[in-house]
Amino acid sequence: MTPASTLIHPTAEVSSKAEIGDGTKIWHGAQVREGAVIGKGCILGKDCYVDKDVRIGDNCKLQNGVFVFxxxxxxxxxxxxxxxxxLNDKNPRAINPDGSPKADTDWIASPGVVGYGAAVGGGAVVLPGVN
Known part of the structure; x- marks a missing residue:
């Protein structure tokens, strides 16, 4: 559901199964997947990616090119x-030891939380399972 005061740039791809809070702005080329919940008053910059089922609280700012898996x-x-x-995969691989391709079911996402009011500097990579 998208409130009327929310701005979604025409080049952004926001799933109809995502929830977007009032007053949130989603800019050029951003992608928000199904099941994602974005709070009120957020800003998602150019080319941000928000994966399925991610939860983003109120008044968060994601600068350009941020990926939240x-x-x-x-x-x-x-x-x-x-x-x-x-990031969410502790042991990323494309193939199994026998050379067969990995499937979506071959791994479990490692959860992580970025706490209240926290700031993560540009270019940082936060590894799976880190809070």
């Missing part, structure tokens, strides 16, 4: 600088 949640008032990546 499944399993991470942001509490209220979080600031993520440009290019921050919140």
């Amino acid at each position: 499944h399993g991470f949640n942001l509490e209220d008032g979080v600031f993520l600088g440009p290019g921050v990546m919140l």
Whole structure:
């Protein structure tokens, strides 16, 4: 559901199954996946990616090029600088030892939380399971 006061740039891709809070702005090329919940008064900069089922609190600011993958949640008032990546796979691989491709079911997202009012500097990579 998207409140009337919310701004979504025409080039942004926001799933109809995502929830966007009142007054939130989603800019150029951003993508918000199904099940994501974005709080009130947030800003998602150019080319941000918010994965499925991610929860973002109120008044958060995600600068350009931020990636928040499944399993991470942001509490209220979080600031993520440009290019921050919140990763979720502790052992990423494309193939199994026998050479067969990995499937979506071959791993479990490691959860992480960025706490109330926290700031993460530009270009930082937050590893899976870190709070």
